[in-house]
Amino acid sequence: SQELEQSPQSLIVQEGKNLTINCTSSKTLYGLYWYKQKYGEGLIFLMMLQKGGEEKSHEKITAKLDEKKQQSSLHITASQPSHAGIYLCGADVLSNTGKLIFGQGTTLQVKP
Amino acid sequence: SQTIHQWPATLVQPVGSPLSLECTVEGTSNPNLYWYRQAAGRGLQLLFYSVGIGQISSEVPQNLSASRPQDRQFILSSKKLLLSDSGFYLCAWSRGPAAVTQYFGPGTRLTVL
Numbered sequence: 001s002q003e004l005e006q007s008p009q010s011l012i013v014q015e016g017k018n019l020t021i022n023c024t025s026s027k028t029l030y031g032l033y034w035y036k037q038k039y040g041e042g043l044i045f046l047m048m049l050q051k052g053g054e055e056k057s058h059e060k061i062t063a064k065l066d067e068k069k070q071q072s073s074l075h076i077t078a079s080q081p082s083h084a085g086i087y088l089c090g091a092d093v094l095s096n097t098g099k100l101i102f103g104q105g106t107t108l109q110v111k112p
Numbered sequence: 113s114q115t116i117h118q119w120p121a122t123l124v125q126p127v128g129s130p131l132s133l134e135c136t137v138e139g140t141s142n143p144n145l146y147w148y149r150q151a152a153g154r155g156l157q158l159l160f161y162s163v164g165i166g167q168i169s170s171e172v173p174q175n176l177s178a179s180r181p182q183d184r185q186f187i188l189s190s191k192k193l194l195l196s197d198s199g200f201y202l203c204a205w206s207r208g209p210a211a212v213t214q215y216f217g218p219g220t221r222l223t224v225l
Contacts, residue, residue, distance in 0.1 A: 033213065042118075042202060043156075043216040088156065090214075098144060098206060099171070100214060102156035 003027060004091055006103035013079050014111050021074045021106045023089035031092040032072045033100065034063050036085050043088065046074075076108075084110045114139035118203050118217040125224055131176075131190040133220050135203030138184065143205040145186040146214060147178055151199040162186060198224045 005024045013019050023032070031050055035043035047056045049065035049072060056063050060077045076083055086107050090100040115138045125131060137143050147159040158171045160178035168178050175194050179187045186203055200221050204214040 035216070040200070040219070040221065042218040043204075045213055045215060048213050090156070098208070098212065098214075099158055099161065101158070104155045 003093060004089060004101050004103040006087075006089055006106050008106060009104065010107040010109075012109045012111065015080060016078055019076050019079055019108070021087050021089075021108075023072045023074070023091075023103050025070050025091060025093060027070070027093045029065070029069045029072070029091045029093060031100075032063075032065050032069075033090040034072070034074050035088045035090060037088060037105070038085050046087075079108075079110045081110045081112055084108055114205070114215065116203060116205055116215060116217040118201075118220050120220060121218065122221045123223070125193050125222065127195055127224055128192050131188070131193050131197070131222070133188040133201055133203075133222070135186040135188075135217055136184055137186075137205045140184070140205070140207070142183060144208060144212075145180065146204040146206075147186065147188050148202040148204065148216075149199045150202060150219075156202070160188070193224045195224050198222055 007022050033048050034046040036046055037043045047063045052067040052069045054065045062075045065072045086105045088102050088105045090102045117136045119134045144163050146161045148156050149159055150156045160170055162168050162180045165180050176190050200219050202219045203217040206212045206214045
């Protein structure tokens, strides 16, 4: 069974619009990682969250981890075509083992 | 700075042929190394991980094997490829096992015909 659910599966937004991608688990997340992937390429690390309630930002991308450490969101403000790609959340659900499971990914298209 | 390389970038192989994919890391020592497969519609799946030379843990029973002959070299192999082995193979490294960011290579696209 899929332990990490991402929503939506795909997203098309107009340039300049805000958007949010969610990542949910039924288990406690000991480390939550957000990556971005261009099709056919490797994953680029965006941010890592560990503590309940933690929030991090990098340029126009903000990631949050809820207090229960079971849900994370990735928010992009004023989207640009360069934000297009596949966003994946990965998590360590086995208490700091380093073995990550990943969500199915969210494909983002930004229309100029 | 650290870099991770994967070779080859793309590969087309017939069913039943052997496989060898290579991953090398530069700029760090004693990294943890990982092999993932990304298959269409099935997300990213951890196949093997290694905490040191000769130390390999398998996560999923399958037709593949992994080896770590040197500190910064990780090899994914198969004696006889199956159609189901097709996919995008990603290698990753981290500084340690617990709650430490994994950094990914550019990947190898494998098509088995």
